[in-house]
Amino acid sequence: MRLHPIYFLRITGLLDGISLLVLLGIAMPLKYIWGIDQAVTIMGSIHGGIFITYVLTILFAAVRVKWSILWPVAALIAAFIPFANFVLDWKLKKAQVNYSVQPFNYALIVYSIVFFSFIDLFAQLPVMSTFATSVGTSTFLVGFIVGLYSLTNTFGNILSGIMTDKVGPFKILMIGLLLTSSALLLYRFVDSPALLIVVRIIHGFVAGLIVPAAFTFSANSTIKEQQGKKVAFTGTFVGLAAIIGPAFSGILASKTSVPFVFTCVALLGLLLAILAAIFLRKHNLLKKDNSQTNLQLTGTIFNAGVLKAYLGAFFLMFSQGVIAYLLPLHVQSLGYDSRLSGTLMSTFGIVAVLIFVLPTNRIFDRVAPSKTMTIGIGLMGISQLLISQSTTNLSLHVVLGLYGVGFALLFPSINTMLIKATPAELRGKAYGYFYAAFSLGVVAGSSVLGWLPLTITEGFVLTGIILLLFATYVIFNKHRDLTLNH
Structure with missing residues (x-):
């Protein structure tokens, strides 16, 4: 039994x-x-x-x-x-x-792989800068080392997208899981800034192989009428990683060590590689999508919907990069304990997850993604402006909750827009560039503001204005075709 x-x-x-x-x-x-x-x-x-x-x-x-x-x-x-x-x-x-038990759904493995990929990212946030300092890295290089993961992640995303269309997502998922788990174990041998830079380059690149293949796998196995809801549910696992990752690594690293944290994440990746080998192999199909009418197969994936999705991905993570960079500094300047930063980040993650899993996720199949995208990016822009003016614990939590609503509306919208604008046989490449835009957004958000001579308040205000300008752009270009500029 x-x-x-x-x-x-x-x-x-x-x-x-x-x-x-x-x-x-x-x-x-x-x-x-x-x-x-x-x-x-x-x-x-x-x-x-x-x-x-x-x-x-x-x-x-x-x-x-x-x-x-x-x-x-x-x-x-x-x-x-x-x-x-x-x-x-x-x-x-x-x-x-x-409650009865339903047949095993292989999508669980895909969801778990998405969770692994993002908990790998979010677990780094509270500990990487301090770990870099502990091995003798100068203050100038710490920011570079933190952002190096996302920068090299970009190249992994692009390669993953290209290879996914050629050999199918299963093989790329297996390679990504095994190499990323191995890269996480390399942190145990880091004892100098030079070695840390090498490990960060390797880690970022191989980790970039996973997400485009995972989302392509999920998108190609979903019927059209449920794509928005499916993406929202997948976003739940991104949100859970955003909630669990920083808290898990921050607490465990304080009790043990940063390499031990990464070892725990590596073991999860190896477990998922075994499960994927067992359950996903038979589902490694390159589906042909003959129902696409909005894109002629001329070898290019770039059209209005795709480019809007890319811009949405870039500005989503640009905003995230700003939050990761400026929010801890803002909290510290107000005289609060640094733990409040983690709590605030978890607040936006919890709000986003609730919108993803509750019946509110039906909105993504009933409302045009361009509309939910505009509302989402607008709310995130308003939140950035409000953070700059928030000085109390309560007001910060409320504003980060509002930010979570914007994030929850934007993330499924840009994914749904991308899926609807690309045929299955080109979707891997589309997702590769999509998550490359994600990675570049993080780098731009955390580094560009660091280079500009702005105060914390001015940084939030500038970000809010940029996001609201992009929301306005989407509104006024809803029915126009975008062209790719080189």
Whole structure:
């Protein structure tokens, strides 16, 4: 008799709840009262490993059990509240008999690969600058090393897109997962700035192979009428990575080390490579899409919809780069603890995830993507302006929540726009350039403002104006064809 997925969720949930109580109730008093630092180091590592397993079982149950999305959301929230796992277990035990198990959906593996790729990115945010400093990197080079990942990621994205169209997404996913996991393990051997630069170049490039292939795989296996909703659901895993990644790496790195954090992420990548080899091989199909009427197959992918999607991707991540660069500085200048920056970033991620998973995701199949794109980029621009004027804890949380709404509207919109504007046989290349625009946006957002002689407030204001100008551009060019300028 097969064990029910809810049973696995209950077991890992109880283990997570127990490890959290031991960490808070035993390990932390041993450290802060009796000075035994090793207690938190050991228990923090154990709890981190259990938490990752718990998140994976939540994802497993979410796709195998026919139940409301509110259950996995509640399970995730319970992980951060003492004793909540035990209450949830009591509820799940009674509910288990009421929910049937549906056949395994291979899309779970694709979603998990997307999660891995983005948690690889977001886990770097709180720790990379300090890690670079710890190996003797100068202040001038720290910013360069942080941005080097996204810069080399661009070339990996483009190569992935080209090769995905030639050999199919499965092989590229396998190569990307294995090489990225190996690159993450290289951080254990870094002991100098030069070696760190080499590892960052390798890591960024091979990690860039994954996302275009994963999104192409997902897009080519989705019927037209559900593309917007499917992209929104995929965005859920991006949002979860944005929520979990910084908190996970920040906490675990403080208890262990940065290389240990990357080793944990590498193990997740290796696990997914094994699962992909088992479940995705038979789905490695190069689908022909003869239903496309808006693009003649002349060997080029560039048209109005595609270029708007690329610009949307660039400005989305330009905004993210500014947030990553300026928000911690803004919080620090207001006299708040640096932990508030992580909480604020999680706030926008939580809001975005809720919009992705709740019935609100139907909007992406019912409203033209150009409209939701315009609203999304507009809200993000307004949020940047408001951040510059926010000086209290509450106002910052409210504004980042508004930013999350804009992000949630924009991300599925540009993906849906790209899917509708490209045939399946050219979609890999389209996604390669798309995520190259993502990577360049991060580099531009974090580095350009660093070069300009602007205050923190002026940086947010300039970003807000740029985003609102782009929203205006989209409105007035809704019915015009864009041309590619070299």
